[in-house]
Amino acid sequence: MSIVISYKKNLSKVNLGNFVLFVDENYTLSDLSKYFTKEENQFINDVLKSQNLSKKIVSFDLNSKKKIFLISLKKNIKSFEIENLGAKFFHYLKDVKQTEFIINSNNAPSKIKNFVGYFLHGLKLKSYIFEKYKTKKTKKNILFKIIGKNIPSAKDQIKFKAVEEGTFFTRDLVSEPGNILHPDEYAKRLSLLKKDGLKVNIYDEKKLKKLGMNTLLGVGQGSIRGSYLVTLEWKGLKDSSKPLAFVGKGVCFDTGGISLKPAKFMEDMTYDMAGSAVVVGLMKSLALRKAKVNAVGVVGLVENMPGGNAQRPGDIVKSYSGKTVEILNTDAEGRLVLADALTYTEEKFKPKFIIDLATLTGAIIVSLGSEYAGLFSNDDKLSQQLIEAGERVEEKVWRMPLNKNFDKLIDSKNADMQNINYVGGAGSTTAAQFLQRFILNKTPWAHLDIAGMAFSKYGGALNSGGATGYGVRLLNKLIEDKYE
Template sequence: MSVQINYNKTLSPNSSVNKVLFVDDKYKTLGLKKHLSNKEYNCVLDLLKSKDIKKKILSFEVSSKVKIVLVSIKKEISSSELENLGAKFYDNFKKSQIKNFNINSDTSPKNINNIVGYFLHGLKLKSYRFEKYKSNKSKEHLIVTVSGKNKPSLKEQIKFKAIEEGTFYTRDLVSEPGNVLHPDEYARRINSLKKDGLKINIYDEKKLKKLGMNALLGVGQGSIRGSYLAVMEWNGLKNNSKPLAFVGKGVCFDTGGISLKPAKFMEDMTYDMAGSAVVVGLMKSLAKRKAKINAVGIVGLVENMPGGNAQRPGDIVKSYSGKTIEILNTDAEGRLVLADALTYTEEKYKPQFIVDLATLTGAIIVSLGSEYAGLFSNDDKLSKHLIDTGEKVEEKVWRMPLNKNFDKLIDSKNADMQNINYVGGAGSTTAAQFLQRFILKKTPWAHLDIAGMAFSKYGGALNSGGATGYGVRLLNKLIEDNYE
């Protein structure tokens, strides 16, 4: 069920509509008197005696036509808690016969900034459904009208909508099946984002070969589909300041290649491009909200398939950096895609920092489950910003170690390095250690392994299962708080 939000200036207390009002966590109702009719107010007072006031959302049927909903707000409440309240509101009423509500923003506490904006943001994020391929799509709408003076400003409305659109675009991309969103189609969709104000440049196989991106190309050479490097630029500043750079792994489907994965759960490998989808959704958000920064998003798009032309275990390739890589396992492919993309990003754009995102290792799920993304970084300041921001938006990261002692696990006898650690252990760390070798000029860099966060079978606070869009809100907030 989709959500439609409208804004209205005033609402008469005697209006016969379903009303949503904010109260404190003790459910003190005195401040509501001027916003309700006498009959409604007395009815709520009477019904409140039989309700469990430990609940954060209470609803009252005061007549056959009118429902009153009270949302309790504690004195100190975070933006993420407000978003979760909005999501809870959606869950409470998505199956209700009542589909039309009026939120009275004048009842929100004045000492807390933008309560209604964050509440609606959570409500919208929770409402997402991927129903593109269902014959019987839901046609119902939850219509929310906001009245009063404490509505989000126009600027805030634009910001929230931009982040929602970016998050939903990421979820859409991750949810698409591999036969639809193969690299050729993905490149076309990214190219269509020019309409949002992004500068797009797509490097096809011919251009990639000329550049020497053999690590990336090796991954995709077993597929009948093309391989691409897609570059998205947002120039929100008129000056030539160094951009912020975001790099994503876009393996549209990962069979493992010649090192074939087991059949069980291979269908989930449609989301092995989630890192790239986060970068694309982020860049869309930045353009939509006219972010006052310069940013570049770069994603490597490939399909890892077995075939007569597929890369073999034992092959040696020369990366864009000039370093050679021995391919011991073709299922350790994401790091090969990122290797070329990282060096190219650093050399071409000389960014303030690089954050890369990838569903890189199953080992990170063993370590952190679906509660934290793994953070690996060469920079304490960037790490702290990511950790602090993750706590604010509840897209959390946990810093994991990098150390030169891990290098011996990926050193190769036949090339500069090998793409997998066959000794065993430290799977996520050795993958990150591998990536760090392609940051050649000591640019501040962070790698987010989001394998446990990009897709949820059971849903979360702000999603209902499936693609989560994890990372779009995290990076938007990182930029907003520290770089705009």
């Protein structure tokens, strides 16, 4: 389904299509004479007397060719609530045959900057569907004509579109099946982002071996596919100030390796690369909107397979940092990919902060379900900034504990550490505690465990099920509010 939007500031008469008006909670109507005849105006008021005005959206036929939608707004409405209304309105469109709509921006609250922009943003995000492999695709195109003066500026329109395209790109990547988006193909797709203005460097297995990234390479050694580290750089400032760094886990398919997962629901492991997809979508958004910031995205791309050359439980590998890791469970692979990526990012780019994202543990779903991502951090300021950004776009995070007392659960008798806690409990925390050991120079760091947020069976406020794109809007808001 395609959404097309056009802006008409001076259109005063509306003769065709469906009409959308914003009203207060009491459905107070004013200044309709510009758009409707006296008879139509009277008809609207009469119909409202018989409607259930507790609903957020009321709709009815004005005549055989025109339908009217009234969308009620509560006082002190927040931007994410406006987006949710836009998404809710899109849901109505499934049962409407007409494909052309007029939205009057003049009666939108003028005190809320970009009200219409937020409304359309939510609508477009909700409209996403992944039907690339269906032989019969949805061909419906919907046109929105926005009239009036309260429309987003050209600059703000670019910002909204950039975030939408970044989020959609993330969702596309996560939705791809494992036989299509394996590490080799993923790396090729990332190289195409050069056209958006990103500097892309791809490190293949030969280069990674030379660098000593053995924890990352160990995860992928059972697959016939290659393993890669890819860096995406955006330089939006003329100076050489330290970049913001984002690191993502890109396990394109996770069988668990020799520590094989149960067959039931293993098909969902196509989205075990969602952390990397968020990083990629964010970097694309920053480039498209020409963000005034220096940023780098780093993703480790592997496939975890139980092949003849696969990593074994009991293996000991030396990481890029020089620290050794005993592999007790090959299904605790994401932290191994991130370990090398984190140390490399810190050493090479010397960033202001590092935020990593990963579908890392099932334990975080037990803790927080699909409402919050787990946040672990060594820095209170960065944590608070993430919490505030999450509240503003309703991509929420909840801070979880890190403490040196957890270290004993991942200390190994045979190496510097082991990759899993077999004592029991604190699965998400010990995974984060493991990652923290690879931040060597006290760089402010945050780990977001998005296992419960990256994919939704039932859909959410701004998605209709499947890949959510969670994290792109969160991190974009963090950058926009605090670092531009």
